[in-house]
Amino acid sequence: MDEQFQLLFDKMRIEMQNQTIEVTNTILEKMDEKLKPILEENQILKQKVDKLEKKVELLEREKKSNNIIIHGLPEGEQTTLDLIKLIKNCFLDELGIAIENYEINKIFRIGSKNKNKNEKPRPTLLSLVTGWKKIEIMKNKKKLKDLYITEDYSKETLEIRKSLQPKLIEERQKGNLAYIKYDKLIVKENSRPIDKRKREKSTSPQAELIQPRKQQTLNMSKSNRINAFDVMRGRSHSLSTTSVTTKQ
Incomplete structure (x- = not known):
């Protein structure tokens, strides 16, 4: 009896496990079906956010495209007009570039005002109306002595x-x-291209001794050669003499 009860109990346990697996699978499938549109919508929203971030970055980049930051400009102006005059005089004297008031979009010091006068002067942001004026300044910025200019x-x-x-x-x-x-x-x-120099041939002492000998043999062979014109002349002369003797 105990064995039969044990077998029955094992069968019931296996069936319950199978049922739980089936139930969990069906629940997961239903959850996936319900979550699928939410996940798709989330993916679409992520793509839209990425596009918006890129647009914001481009707008910020475009906004700063005509800006320059001037470092080391002495700080002592009382108004914005004083700051404009200071920069105009500096660029005209050191760079030879004249800036008119209508070419300046905005200008201000970056950061809070220094309480101690001995502290390093705050950088100045200069926003220009046109991009070509900024390019002209950036090309000649190396001429500045005590100042230096960076992008914004x-x-x-x-x-x-x-x-x-x-x-x-x-x-x-x-x-x-x-x-x-x-x-x-x-x-x-x-x-x-990398210049590849040809290796010069090294002349050994033996080669220097052999070279005159070769030259001598060449000269001897040249001297031993018979000139064809001389042979033809000799033959023609002998023929003419034999013809004269026969006539006589």
Whole structure:
């Protein structure tokens, strides 16, 4: 009896396990069916968010495209007009570039005002109306003595550019043309042809001794050669003499 009860119990346990598996599978299938549209919608929303982030990045990039940041400009102006005059005079004296008031979109100091006068002056953001004026300034920025000018990048872009510096140095050490364009590293391999110099033939002392001997043999062979014209002349002369003797 005990064995029969044990067998019956085992069968019931197996059936219950099978039923639980079937129930769980059906529940999971139903959950998947219900979650499928939600997951698809979530994927679509992610794609839209990515597109919006790219658009925002492009707008921010376009907004900063005509901006430059001036570092080291002495801080002592009282109004914005004083700051404009200071920059105009600086660019005219050191760069030879004249900037009119209507070419300036906005200008201001970055950060809070320094309480201590001995502290480093705050950088100045200058936003220009046209891009060609910015290009002209950036081309001549090396002429500045006490100032230096940088692009107006976002914090994220600055971090990316900073992380690309070791790779930039590595590529330049290899001899490649490398530079950072916005937030990407551009590398162009050096395609200059390598000059392969032909190895000059070394002359040994034995070769120098053999060379005169060869020259002597060549000269002897040349001297032993019979000139064809001389042979023809001799034959014609002998024929003429024999003809004269026969006539006589």
